[in-house]
């Protein structure tokens with residue numbers, strides 16, 4: 001345990017990039033081997049806007065990282081925050097830290113973006129992908145990257161999370177997001193069993209169904225406990241899923257980087273609940 005935390009406390013940026021690239025590569029290859037949906041799309045062409053938005057996410061997090069690190073260092077030095085006050089054994093501190101950072105940095109940040117319209121306008125870009133695969137994981141408008149960063153920093157502050165736990169959480173978060181967005185089919189039983197603990201691919205796909213109320217369910221990223229605890233867990237059969245957002249049916253616009261960047265500043269479109277092809 002100590003070795004893990006020591007490693008993540010001083011993890012070089014190059015290793016973090018390597019985790020992200022290895023994750024995408026691994027799930028990308030699995031998508032060829034065992035796809036959930038046989039999309040009629042050009043995989044590389046589809047990936048391009050998503051990779052662009054992954055890069056903007058990396059750049060924003062790179063420039064804001066010092067705020068996260070300073071917050072973490074301050075809480076540890078000042079003995080401030082839940083983890084500092086509890087003084088649990090190291091393994092329990094790590095588990096609780098990752099669990100609660102997953103709540104604030106992912107579940108809560110995500111839920112809030114679905115409930116507050118101006119924030120939804122940024123998060124919308126993530127949902128407009130009509131072919132969800134592992135590259136969709138970090139398809140975040142730069143505005144959303146900032147929103148998520150604020151929530152993660154708030155979580156680190158309240159928890160008093162040491163930097164090793166923060167970096168471990170962020171690395172797990174990237175890989176889990178790539179995993180639960182991947183267009184892969186796990187044996188149904190296995191998917192069901194793991195969805196009691198972690199967010200499985202089938203579980204997260206429900207969140208990308210194009211109509212409410214499904215879009216407003218399964219907000220979790222690493223652990224499924226938050227959705228089960230707060231009553232936002234839902235299931236539908238994979239065959240019933242259509243990806244996208246009902247009020248944004250134009251597949252070409254949904255792959256156009258400049259249009260996507262401008263989308264939050266255009267007018268809000270209420271849900272239609274309708275069908276599109």
Ligand SMILES: [Zn+2]
Pocket residue numbers: 110114123126127207
């Ligand atoms: Zn969402």
